[in-house]
Amino acid sequence: MNIGITGTGSYIPSVITKNEDFLEHHFLDTNGSNFEYDNHVIIEKFQAITGITERRYAPSELKTSDLGFLASEKAIEDAGIDREELDYIIFAHNFGDLTPGKIQGDTLPSLATRVKHLLQIKNPKCVAYDMIFGCPGWVEGVIQASAFIQSGLAKKCLVIGGETLSRVVDEHDRDSMIYSDGAGAVILEANAPSGKMLAHGSETHANGEAYYLFFDKTYKNEGCADTRYIKMHGRKIYEFACTHVPNALKQCLDASGAKIEDVKKIFIHQANEKMDEAIIKRFYRLYGQAVPEDIMPMSIHKLGNSSVATVPTLFDLVRKGELPPHKISKGDVILFASVGAGMNINAIAYSV
Numbered sequence: 001m002n003i004g005i006t007g008t009g010s011y012i013p014s015v016i017t018k019n020e021d022f023l024e025h026h027f028l029d030t031n032g033s034n035f036e037y038d039n040h041v042i043i044e045k046f047q048a049i050t051g052i053t054e055r056r057y058a059p060s061e062l063k064t065s066d067l068g069f070l071a072s073e074k075a076i077e078d079a080g081i082d083r084e085e086l087d088y089i090i091f092a093h094n095f096g097d098l099t100p101g102k103i104q105g106d107t108l109p110s111l112a113t114r115v116k117h118l119l120q121i122k123n124p125k126c127v128a129y130d131m132i133f134g135c136p137g138w139v140e141g142v143i144q145a146s147a148f149i150q151s152g153l154a155k156k157c158l159v160i161g162g163e164t165l166s167r168v169v170d171e172h173d174r175d176s177m178i179y180s181d182g183a184g185a186v187i188l189e190a191n192a193p194s195g196k197m198l199a200h201g202s203e204t205h206a207n208g209e210a211y212y213l214f215f216d217k218t219y220k221n222e223g224c225a226d227t228r229y230i231k232m233h234g235r236k237i238y239e240f241a242c243t244h245v246p247n248a249l250k251q252c253l254d255a256s257g258a259k260i261e262d263v264k265k266i267f268i269h270q271a272n273e274k275m276d277e278a279i280i281k282r283f284y285r286l287y288g289q290a291v292p293e294d295i296m297p298m299s300i301h302k303l304g305n306s307s308v309a310t311v312p313t314l315f316d317l318v319r320k321g322e323l324p325p326h327k328i329s330k331g332d333v334i335l336f337a338s339v340g341a342g343m344n345i346n347a348i349a350y351s352v
Contacts (some may be wrong), residue, residue, distance in 0.1 A: 003149050004195025005350075007079025007187035010316040011070040011162075012303065013056040019043050019177065028172045028219040042174055051273025055180035055304025057166040063097040063106075065114035067183035068162035071312075072115055075158065079187035083121050087154035089128040090145055091115060091162065092137030092308040094341070095230075098167035103227045105168075115160065134213065135269050135340025136202075137161060137308040139348060142188065142336070143200045149190045160185040161308035170229035172219040178272070179230070180304030184312025194330050198256035198349040201248055205240070205343045212236050213341035238275050241339045246283040248345045249337055256349035260287040262333040263295070265318065265326065269338035270300035270310035279337075297326040311336055328352050 023039050035042065047053060058067060068091055076083050091112035096105035112128035133140045138161030145157035162183030169176035215228040245268075253260065266283075268276050276296065284291045299314045306313065315336070317323040328334060329352065336348040 001150060001190060002192050002195065003146050003188060003190060003197045004192025005186045006189045006192050006195070007075045007077070007081070008185070008312070008316040008319050009071045009074025009076070009078055010184040010313040011067045011182060012313065013058040013067070013181050015057040015059055016054055017057055018054040019047055019052070022177055026172055027174045030219060032219055032221040043177070046174060046177055049272065049274050050178060051298065051301050052178065052304055053301055056182060058164050058181040060100045063099065064093055064095070064162045064164045064183070065097050065111040065118070067164070067181065068111060068160040068185065069115045069118040071162065071183040071185040072119060072158055072160055075185040075187050079189070081156060081187060081189070083119055084123045086121065086123070086126045086156050086158050088145060088148055088157040089116050089126060089160070090131055090141040090157065091128070091160045092131040092133065092141045093161070093163055094132060094134065094137070094307060095163065095168050098164050100167055111162070112160070134342045134344045135271065135307045135310070136338035136344045136346045138184065138312050139336050139338045139346045140202060140344070142186065142348060143202060143346065145188045146197045146200070149188060155190045157188045158185060159188065161312045163307040163309050165230065165305070165307055168230050170218045170231070172223070173229065173231070175232060175234065178305045180306045182303060182306035182309040182313050184309050184316055186312055186315070194352065196351040198258060198333070198351055199252050200346070200348045201252045201255070202346040203244070203248060203344065205244065205345070209240060209343040212240065212343055238272070240343055241271070241275055242278045242282060244345055245279045245337060245339050246286060248347050249283045249335060250286050252347035252349050253335065258333045258349060260284070260289060263335060264332040265328055265334045266296050267311050267315050267334060267336045268296060269340065270298065270303070270314060271305050271339070273298060273300055294325060297323055299323065307340070311338055
């Protein structure tokens with residue numbers, strides 16, 4: 001059975017925040033002390049490592065579910081389907097709907113249910129649920145939707161990845177500059193005219209790695225003790241990703257039956273430019289080859305790290321020719337891959 005992506009859509013917020021906008025921030029070390037160097041140096045080092053020059057934040061009136069809805073509308077229109085025929089809506093996120101100024105995320109009801117409501121879908125057989133799987137959540141949602149279709153339980157699925165990370169960052173943490181907002185969505189269908197899921201794989205590493213990403217208080221000693229923010233052990237994540245993701249990609253590609261020479265694009269989670277480059281270099285090294293030119297599209301420079309939204313947003317941009325020189329054509333073999341909180345890893349081999 002051909003299980004293909006027949007439609008894509010994304011919502012890229014309009015609010016642009018550049019690196020220089022952080023020059024007046026009071027960044028603190030993990031113990032609450034001041035850094036020895038000023039923000040110009042902090043930002044310069046940050047940009048050299050991550051590749052980020054600016055990122056997008058959602059306007060205050062839009063929540064994560066709203067971003068997911070806007071991306072979904074575009075994906076449904078692109079696929080040309082009747083939304084009432086959707087069997088599943090899977091929404092990958094990590095923090096629910098976040099309202100600026102409030103200290104709690106809202107997941108009651110689920111974000112997938114909220115999107116179904118906003119889409120005005122009346123069919124009760126359209127099942128809506130959320131996926132909490134760290135940054136690899138959207139990829140995992142696609143894997144689950146594919147399984148539903150393969151088993152005969154579904155014919156059409158909507159898979160969304162969305163996040164408003166700008167509302168869960170500690171302004172005193174220099175890592176806060178990494179995170180951004182956005183949403184991407186795809187429609188998967190049985191017996192699609194083009195496109196085919198070739199292979200996939202997922203892993204959870206929780207024996208010592210579970211808390212590489214975690215929730216904790218602000219670095220400001222006088223800050224609110226009841227508010228928690230996204231925190232990470234950056235070096236440990238970097239080493240983990242560079243060690244495990246290349247092998248996961250190889251296992252997935254080998255299982256697909258395709259050859260390394262067949263791969264035209266790799267859509268990897270936009271977490272950190274240097275890390276992604278190292279992952280892909282090590283992946284090709286496993287085959288004794290150098291990395292081909294333009295194999296890895298990147299959006300992190302202008303869009304930042306929007307967690308689960310990075311891969312579907314990036315795919316939508318390339319698929320629609322909005323990220324030159326990158327493009328994909330019918331029959332191309334591509335790879336999706338992600339790594340994040342859990343620590344979770346996954347990959348998909350797909351023929352366009």
